[in-house]
Amino acid sequence: MTTALFTCISPTTFASVTILPGAKPKAYTGGRGVASASDFFHQSTPNELWNTSTKPQLILSSYDGSKFSADAGIRPSSDSFVRGAIQAWGEHLHLVIRPDEVWFTILAQMNFYMQANAESVRDLFVTSKRGEKETIRIEAETWYQVISSFQYAIQQKVKTSWLLDWIQPRFTTSTENDGMVANVLMMGLMKTYFNYEGGIICGLPSVTLEGTKADWERLLSKLDRLPLFGTDPTGYRDRLAPILTRFVSSFDAPDSAETKSFWRSIVTATSTHICGAPPYYLSGWILGFQYWDANGQPFARVRGNGTASSFRLDGVVYPSGVSIEDLPAGYARVPFTMDMGYVGGGKVSTMLVAGPLGKKISNGTVPGGYAQALNRSGLAPLGDNLSGHATLQPLSAWGLYGPVDEGEDAKPRRGDNDFEYSELSRAISNGGC
Template sequence: MNSTISATLQKSTQVVGPNVAKTLELLEHENVKEYFANVNKNKVIHAISVDYPETGDNPKTKIVGGYSHGFVAAIHQAYNHHQHLCLKPDDVWLTIAQGVSHHINLNAEKFRSYFVEHEGKQEIEIFAGDVLNYVNNILEGDWPEAIHRLENKTSEKIKKVDISKILECDFSTSTMAAKTASHVILLDALKNYFSYKISTLCGIPKVTLEGSLEDWTRIQEKVVKLRNLGLDMDFWLDRLEPVIWRLVDTYRGEIDEQFWGKVFSTTKIYGSGGGTYWTGWITAFFPYDKSDAKITHNKIDIYYIPDGRVHVPFSTDLGLNLNFVAGFLGARQELVTNEDDTEVYVSSLIGWFVVDQDKDEKND
C-alpha cells in the first residue's frame, strides 16, 4: 500500500481506497467574487478573500453548483467521483468551530455567565480609520486587521472562559483567510452578548492531510478543551472525537479502509416523514442541522446541511449596516501531474467577505 509522510512539505498522503478507480473529470468552475456578487444582488460586497487567490492565470476557483458548505462539497465530490481529497487542519477545525458557535447561539442565555457578566448586548467599537477607506460607496482596505482588532477587543471582554484561542485557526497551514474566518466565527459565537461597530471614520482513492502531525494532534487537544469548558456539548463531541482520532491515525499511516469507505452514504426514505439523508462520519462535524435540530446517530437530511458560513452584523459611524460573512466559500479542483500519475485534487475554499445587510435586517 502506497503511503507518504513528507517532512519537508509537511503533509501525509495515504492510499485509503486501493480498489477505488480514480477519475479525472473536472467540473465547471466559477469566480468566487462574481458568484457571491450574483447571490447578493443589489448589495455591495466591500471585501472578499479566499485561501486560493483568483488571479489572471487562475480566475475561477469554485466548483459551479453543489452544496453550499465547501467542506461537504469537497468530500462529496472526492467520494462520489473517486478523486484525491486534500484536507487541511483549517478545514476540519473551522467546521468544528462553526458547530461550537451554533451551539452557543442556541443556548445563549444558558451560557451567558460563562462568558460575560452583563445582561443584554454590550457594544464593542474599534477604530479602523487607519486601515479602511470609504471610496465610491465601498469600504475597502485591510479588513483582516480590522477584524483582528474587533476579535481582540471582544476577547478582552470574556472574563471566565478563554474560548478565542481554542476557536482560532492557528496551524502551520493557516492562511490569513482561514485565520480571519476563524476570528469572525468567534464574533459569531458571542453575538448574543455583543454588538459590533467599526468606526472609520463514492469513495476517496487518496487523501492528503496537509500540515504537521502536531497540527492534527492539536485538534485532538482542542476537542478535549472544548469538552472541559462545560458547555454541554458531549452529545456532539462523543460523535466527533473518534473521527478526529482516525484522521490523526491516517496522518501517521495507520489506514482504516473501512473508516474511509464510510464517509457518508445516501439513504432515501419514502412516505410520511421521508426524505433523503446522509449517514456516515462526515455528519459528526455538525452538532445541529440547518433548522437548529440536534443531529443524532450521524444522520442528516441533505437539504438541512449547515450553510458553512457565519454572518455577523455590525454598524459603522458612516451609517453603513454591514455583515461579516466567513467560513467556507466553496470547494475547488486542481489537475495535478506528478512524475508518473495525473490526479484531480479536491479541497475546500476558506474565505470571508463584507456585505451590506438586508434592508429589513436589524443590527442588534
C-alpha cells in the same frame, strides 16, 4: 489588505500523509469555476446576497486583489469540508484536507449552537445580565484592520482567558486568511453578548491530511473546551473525538486496513428510487461534524428516512438517512455597523460571513505524497499521464456585504444552495458508486 487566491491550496506546501482507501481515480467532468469574487459569494452564500430589498454588494472579502479565472477551478460551496468530501467521494476525486477547514466546520456548528443557547452559558463568558449586549467599537485606518481587531477586543471583554487561542487555528497550514476567518467566527460565537461597530479615522482515491501530526493533535485537543459550553456541546465533543482521533492515527499507520476502512466509511449514499436516481440519503462519519441546524436546533441526531445507522466508532453511532437537501450551511453571519461619518455619511448596517466556503477542483493533478503512497502499498506506479485524476480541496473564506435591513434577523439560514445540491447529486449518480 489582499490575500492571494491560491495562498492555502497547494497540496505540496506542507508536511502531509496520504491514505489510499482504494477507489479508482477519475477525472473531474463538471463545470468550470466561478469568474469573480462576487460570483463566488453569490453562489456560496446565496441567501445573503439574493432576494433582499436592499440589494447588497460585496464590500470586502478574502479575495480582494485576487484575479479570478473560470479555469482556476475555484468552485462555490456553502460548507466546503462536509460537502466537498461528499463530492470527492462521489466522483472519485483525490481529497486534500487541512486542519483549518475541519476546525472552521466545528466552529460554524458552535455558532449555530450559541444562536439558541448563548444565555445558558452567559456566566462562562461575561458578567452582563441576561439580554444585555455591550457595543464594541473599533476605529482604524482600513476596514480590514477594523474587522480583524475585534478578536482582541472580545478577548479583553470576556472572562475566559483561553477563548482567542482556542478559536484561532494556528496550525502549520494556517494563513493570514485563516486568521481572519477565525476572527469572524469568534465574533459570531459572541454576538449574543456584543454588538460590533467600526469606523474609519480616515469516495476517495486518496486523502491527504496537510500539516504535521502535531497540528492534528492540537485540533483534537481543542475539543476539550466544548463541554464548557454545556451538555449539548459535550455530546458534540463525544461524537467528534473518535473521528479526529483517527485523523491523528492516520499519520502513524496510513497503509493499515483499519485506517483505509475508516476513510472508506466517510460517506455512503442510498436512493429511494430505482437505478440510483435522486433524492439521495447520506450516512457515514462525515455527518458527525453537523450537530445543529442553522437555528441551533438538533440536527442528524436520529435517523432521517427510517433507516438504522450501521456505522459506529468507539461505540458512537453516526447519523444515517440524511437528505442532501437537509444539509445545513457551514458558515456564520455577524451583523456589523459601518460608521461612514468620516466621509459625511451615516451608519450603515452590513453583515460579515465566514467559514469553510468554496472548494478548488484541479484536473490532471494528484496530491503530494500520492506517488509515495502507491509505492508503499505495492501498487502500480503513478506514471506521467495524470488525465484520469482530479483533486478537490475545501477552502475557507470571509466576506463583508451590505447594506442590509437594519435589525435583520442574524440567524444563518439553511443555505438553500440549489446549485450545490444538484452538483452533489450529480457527483453521486455519475461517480459510479
